[in-house]
Amino acid sequence: MTTTELAPWPQLNGDEPCRAPGADPEDWTGTPKQRLNGQLACLSACPEAVREQCLAWALDHPSRAGSAIWAGTTLSDRRRLRRERRDAAAA
Numbered sequence: 001m002t003t004t005e006l007a008p009w010p011q012l013n014g015d016e017p018c019r020a021p022g023a024d025p026e027d028w029t030g031t032p033k034q035r036l037n038g039q040l041a042c043l044s045a046c047p048e049a050v051r052e053q054c055l056a057w058a059l060d061h062p063s064r065a066g067s068a069i070w071a072g073t074t075l076s077d078r079r080r081l082r083r084e085r086r087d088a089a090a091a
Contacts, residue, residue: 007053007059007060007061017038029069035069039069046072051071054070055081059085
């Protein structure tokens with residue numbers, strides 16, 4: 001039997017832009033224009049270790065991650081990354 005270990009929920013410490021006081025949830029889940037704000041905030045201010053955990057979680061849980069911004073990535077970014085990961089595993 002083969003099992004795949006899925007990434008756990010990210011360990012957040014409260015310093016992330018998505019958790020900052022006054023953070024607008026629409027910056028991660030709203031319209032594409034609103035999500036750009038979240039993407040830029042994440043890439044500029046979120047600790048790298050947290051971004052790695054968020055990206056791993058979003059890649060392993062695509063239906064739960066949806067179209068929201070995770071680790072500064074869009075839904076299409078994550079689709080591309082999953083495709084690249086599958087291609088590399090098949091090679």
